[in-house]
Amino acid sequence: MSDQSSGLSKAQEIYSNRSRRARELKAEGRKLIGYPCVYVPVEMLTALDLIPYRACGDIREPVTEADRALPGSFCAVMRSCLDCALKGKNDFLDGMVAIHSSDPQEKTARVWESYTDHPYFHFIDMPVTVRPEAVEYFTSQLDDFRKTLEAFAGRELSADRLKQAIDYHNRQRGLVRQLYDLTKTSPPAISGTEILQVVKAVMGLPVAEGNDLLTEVIGEARDRTDRPEKKPARLLLWGSTLDDADVMQVFEAKANVVLDDSCGGVRAYRADVKLTGNPLVDLARYYLNEITCARTFRQASPGETSKEYTKDLQSRFGYLDDIIREWNINGAIMLLVRYCDPFAFEMPALKDYFESLGLPSTYIEYDYTTGALAPLRTRVEAFLETIA
Amino acid sequence: MYFAGIDVGSTMTKAVLTNEGGELLSAVKGPTGPEHRRLANEVMRGALEQAGLQIDDISYIVATGYGRVNVPFADRQVTELSCHARGVFSLFPGVKTAIDIGGQDVKCMKINGGRLIGFVMNDKCAAGTGRFLEATAATLGIRLEDMGDIASKATKRVQISNLCTIFAQQEVVALLSRGEPLENIVAGLHIALASRVAALAQRLVIEPDLALTGGVAMNTGMVRAMRESLGRDVLVPEEPLLTGALGAAIIANEAYREAAEDGTLPTGTRRLEEATFFAEEDL
Numbered sequence: 001m002s003d004q005s006s007g008l009s010k011a012q013e014i015y016s017n018r019s020r021r022a023r024e025l026k027a028e029g030r031k032l033i034g035y036p037c038v039y040v041p042v043e044m045l046t047a048l049d050l051i052p053y054r055a056c057g058d059i060r061e062p063v064t065e066a067d068r069a070l071p072g073s074f075c076a077v078m079r080s081c082l083d084c085a086l087k088g089k090n091d092f093l094d095g096m097v098a099i100h101s102s103d104p105q106e107k108t109a110r111v112w113e114s115y116t117d118h119p120y121f122h123f124i125d126m127p128v129t130v131r132p133e134a135v136e137y138f139t140s141q142l143d144d145f146r147k148t149l150e151a152f153a154g155r156e157l158s159a160d161r162l163k164q165a166i167d168y169h170n171r172q173r174g175l176v177r178q179l180y181d182l183t184k185t186s187p188p189a190i191s192g193t194e195i196l197q198v199v200k201a202v203m204g205l206p207v208a209e210g211n212d213l214l215t216e217v218i219g220e221a222r223d224r225t226d227r228p229e230k231k232p233a234r235l236l237l238w239g240s241t242l243d244d245a246d247v248m249q250v251f252e253a254k255a256n257v258v259l260d261d262s263c264g265g266v267r268a269y270r271a272d273v274k275l276t277g278n279p280l281v282d283l284a285r286y287y288l289n290e291i292t293c294a295r296t297f298r299q300a301s302p303g304e305t306s307k308e309y310t311k312d313l314q315s316r317f318g319y320l321d322d323i324i325r326e327w328n329i330n331g332a333i334m335l336l337v338r339y340c341d342p343f344a345f346e347m348p349a350l351k352d353y354f355e356s357l358g359l360p361s362t363y364i365e366y367d368y369t370t371g372a373l374a375p376l377r378t379r380v381e382a383f384l385e386t387i388a
Numbered sequence: 389m390y391f392a393g394i395d396v397g398s399t400m401t402k403a404v405l406t407n408e409g410g411e412l413l414s415a416v417k418g419p420t421g422p423e424h425r426r427l428a429n430e431v432m433r434g435a436l437e438q439a440g441l442q443i444d445d446i447s448y449i450v451a452t453g454y455g456r457v458n459v460p461f462a463d464r465q466v467t468e469l470s471c472h473a474r475g476v477f478s479l480f481p482g483v484k485t486a487i488d489i490g491g492q493d494v495k496c497m498k499i500n501g502g503r504l505i506g507f508v509m510n511d512k513c514a515a516g517t518g519r520f521l522e523a524t525a526a527t528l529g530i531r532l533e534d535m536g537d538i539a540s541k542a543t544k545r546v547q548i549s550n551l552c553t554i555f556a557q558q559e560v561v562a563l564l565s566r567g568e569p570l571e572n573i574v575a576g577l578h579i580a581l582a583s584r585v586a587a588l589a590q591r592l593v594i595e596p597d598l599a600l601t602g603g604v605a606m607n608t609g610m611v612r613a614m615r616e617s618l619g620r621d622v623l624v625p626e627e628p629l630l631t632g633a634l635g636a637a638i639i640a641n642e643a644y645r646e647a648a649e650d651g652t653l654p655t656g657t658r659r660l661e662e663a664t665f666f667a668e669e670d671l
Contacts, residue, residue, distance in 0.1 A: 338511070365511040374454060375493075379509060382469035386504050 007216030008194060014201035014213075015245065019092065022053055022204055026092045030206070031153075034093040034118075036081055036108070037101045038268035038291060039126060041142060041283045045097070046207050047165035048153040054203035055090055057081040059244050059370050069111040075104035076338045076368035077241045082108050085116055095120025095152065097145070101295045102342055120152045129297050130289050139284040146280065162279040168207045169273070175214035176202075176269035182221050183258040184327055187230035190221040192237075192257030193248045194228075196264055200243055231256045233384055234328055237265070238320070238350065239335035240294070240343045247366070250376050251333065254384050258327045261320070262335065267291060270319070292319060294346035313353045316346075324359055331387045332361040333380070337368050360387045389447045391644065392435070393475075393636025394428055395468060396420055396455030399491030399518065400603060401427050402633040403435035405446070410478070410638060414438035415630050420455060428459045429660055436660075443660040448644035450636040454493075463654045466639055468632045469495055470504045475635025476599045477502035479625050484595035487614070487622075488631070489585060489604035491518045496589040508591045515551045516584040518604045524577050527557045528570065535574055536609030542575035551584050575609070582613035589618070599623040601631045 014021050022032055033045050034055035042052035057080025066083035084090060095118045098109030106123070113121045125141050127134035146157050176199060182189040198217050202210035233255035242248060243264035251257050261267060271290040275282055288296065298316045323329070332354050336343045347363055354361040362383040366372040390413070395402045401420045405413040416434040421427050428451075436443060443461070451462035452471040459465075468488075476486045477499055488495045494516045498506035510516050525532045546568055550556045556577070563573050581604075598620060604610050605628035615622050625631060647653045 362507075375509075378454060378467050378469070378493075382467040382504065382507055385467060385470045386506065 007213060007220045008198070011198040011201045011213055011217055012194075014204065015197035018056075018201065018204040019089065022051075023092050025051060025206070031094040032092060033095045033097055033120065034085075034090055035097045035099075036078070037099055037105060038263045039099045039101045039287055039293070039295075040097050040124070041145075041287060042207075043162060043165040043169050043273070043279075043283060044142070044146065044149060044157065046168060047157055047161040048149060048155065050094075050149075050153065051206045052203075053090075053093060054200070055081055055085065055093070055096070056200070056243050057368060058084055058089075059247070059368055059372075061087070062369070069115065070108065073339055075102065075108075075340060077340075078104045078108040080368050082112060085112055093118055095122075097122045097124065099124040100126045101293065102340075104339075120148070122148045127288070128295060129299075135281070135284050135288055138288055139281050142280050142284055159279055162283075163275060165207070166273045166275060166279060166283070168211070172202070172207055172211050172214065173269040173272050175211055175218065176266065178218050179214065179221075180259060180266055182218070183256070186234070186256075186328070187227050188256050188258055189224065189227055190217075191228035191252055192235075192260055193245050193252050194221075196242070196248045196260065197245050199269075200264060228252075228256065233331050233387060234258045236320070236324060236327070236329045236332040237262060237335055238332060240337050240340040241368075242335060246370070246373065247376070250373055251380055253377070254381060255331070258329060259323055261292075261323070263293065267293060294342040309352075310356070313349060313356070317350055317353045320350075320353070321357060324357060329359070331383065332359055333383065334361060334363045336363070336365045338365055362386075389644070390439075390441055390445050391637050391640040392432065392446050392449045393471065393633040393638070393640055394432055394449065394451050394453075394459055394462065395471065395630075395632035395636060396428050396451065396453040396459060397468070397490055397603075397632070398454055398493070400629060401431045401453070401455070402630050403428075403431045404630060404633040404637045405435050405439045405441065406634075406637045406641065408641070410641065412634070413441070415627065415633070417629060428455065429461075432461070433660060443658050446658070448640040448647070448654070449658075450640040450643065452632050452636045461658050461660055463640070464643055466636060469497055469507050471632045471635035471639060472601060473497050473499045473504040473635065474502050474638050475631035475633070476601060476625070478634060478638055479631070480597055480599050480623050482597040483599050483623070484597060485589070485592065486599045486601060487585060487589055488602040489516075489518055489600070489610070490602045491522075493517060494585050494588055495602075496585075496592055498592055498595075506592060508588055510588060513552070515553055516581060516588060518602070520553045520556065520581050521577065521604065521607070521610075523553045523557055524560055527560050528564075528573070530570070530574070533607075535578070536607040536612075538571050539575040539578050539609035540612075541571040543569070544572050544575075545579055546572045546576035548573075548576045548580040551580065556580070578607075578609045578613040579617065582610060582617040585614065586617035594618070594620070596620065597623055599625070601625060601628045603629050605629075 032051045032053045034053050036055050045052045057077050063079050063083045065086035066079045100106045235255045235257045236259050238261045242262040273286040334347050364379045366376050389408045391406050393404045402417050404415045414435045418431040449462045450464050451459035452468045456465040472488050476483050486497045494510045496508045550559050600622045605624050
């Protein structure tokens with residue numbers, strides 16, 4: 001890890017100063033478009049040579065500016081994200097694309113649009129079910145997005161270029177999955193903290209550059225002799241947003257986080273976009289069906305949910321069963337950023353599901369600030385003591 | 389052989405010494421200041437003096453509480469949740485649920501045979517904690533320790549609608565200016581806090597026996613209010629502040645035995661004095 005030219009140290013460097021690389025790219029004449037959520041189809045940006053840049057909050061930055069526009073009892077991630085934007089931390093962005101993944105994100109996006117002066121802004125509406133009508137509606141929304149994007153880029157988004165971009169991003173998804181394959185061993189070949197840093201770095205790079213970085217990290221981690229220390233527990237993290245290495249280290253002080261099912265972890269990479277014909281429809285289908293975030297409602301089959309709770313649970317959380325077995329997980333933490341209602345509503349059902357699998361779990365809510373770290377540590381350690 | 393538990397809480401630091409048989413030899417409480425380590429040190433020295441022991445006589449020390457990482461002479465750190473569970477169980481062997489209301493945390497714990505098996509804590513803010521009473525007592529100009537007695541004289545209970553500590557202070561000021569008798573306001577504050585804690589505890593399945601610990605349990609008014617809000621009996625230890633440190637001492641005893649079996653006993657001499665010196669950059 002001390003080797004400065006290694007993929008991991010490169011990723012850590014980009015992670016700790018993401019905007020530096022973004023500004024370099026900007027200086028080279030590239031255009032960067034921000035997006036605050038993994039539901040934005042980044043392929044459409046890549047296809048037009050625009051660099052998708054995941055705009056994040058910062059737990060170290062006390063929220064001040066965003067308080068002018070948003071209430072305190074509001075999604076802590078969005079508040080922080082907007083605060084950073086209003087303080088000019090993302091001033092290298094040429095535009096912003098937000099999506100209705102949750103109500104707070106929509107409100108934040110509208111404030112963002114009014115209070116910043118990026119040349120481009122687009123908001124995508126998104127249904128909250130996975131029914132065929134929803135795919136149809138979402139496709140039309142993506143088509144609207146295509147039109148404003150083409151106008152901004154001054155060129156057409158051809159189906160071929162889009163397919164090519166999908167291919168690049170699918171490759172990225174495969175590489176992130178390979179990264180997580182490295183945690184299946186005990187001890188893991190790569191720590192949860194390192195993965196978080198790599199993934200967050202990649203979310204600010206052009207896709208090809210991100211893929212090169214991932215390839216380098218995977219090769220290096222596979223052969224490394226200085227593996228992370230083996231800890232008594234192998235944890236699954238499930239939750240809304242976890243995008244800070246210091247928060248992850250609170251978990252990893254006394255456990256190995258072998259899978260992070262949050263939107264800073266594997267969520268955006270678990271499946272590939274399947275090309276079947278019209279790439280816009282394929283994208284709509286992928287983002288609605290394949291990203292498993294609490295904001296989307298999944299019925300076992302329409303009209304049946306209230307009758308068969310276990311079937312409903314299986315339909316919503318069945319993918320976690322495979323993960324738990326494949327990664328040999330012995331504890332799960334449901335981690336919520338404060339005031340994240342969609343995940344809070346999902347939690348009781350997921351708790352039941354974990355219980356049905358015999359997996360110990362706990363629910364922890366944390367504030368998106370560094371002040372949250374000490375209370376978080378007590379809760380995590382207490383949970384680990386219950387499963388020791 | 390002797391064992392020690394030290395609980396560095398947000399408001400108070402507590403130290404307990406026991407012998408091999410788990411018998412309590414001494415217990416000392418002192419305020420926690422900004423310098424955890426120095427005060428932990430003094431409280432521990434007090435406990436040793438009371439028991440007529442030296443630091444080298446102690447075979448194993450467990451530190452707990454939110455300042456547990458700041459105790460340099462401890463052999464092991466264990467969270468206050470596990471320590472409370474163990475401590476309460478040693479006092480009430482039938483305990484299945486415990487609620488500890490401290491200075492900045494409320495912990496509701498499920499206990500099975502002395503082991504912590506589940507818990508919930510206050511996540512949003514300090515509204516359901518001892519800080520709520522501390523802050524409102526200050527606004528009312530009364531001593532925290534007198535609150536329970538004052539509440540017992542109430543003729544009716546005033547509704548306190550704000551659970552936010554700061555807004556509750558404002559509400560108290562408004563009630564005072566309306567001429568509401570002090571004892572009725574204080575009784576209302578107790579019920580407000582108790583119902584908040586009860587709502588949190590009910591996120592767990594509460595099973596009897598139920599015990600109430602922590603500094604707030606020393607307030608008889610709160611014990612009454614908790615019984616009422618939960619609609620069930622509540623056991624309260626004689627020294628509700630000490631259960632964390634007591635549990636830590638019991639865990640120290642067990643940890644020592646395990647370490648002796650594994651051959652991983654702590655080596656070297658313990659230096660209680662070490663912590664009294666702070667380098668400038670440490671402060």
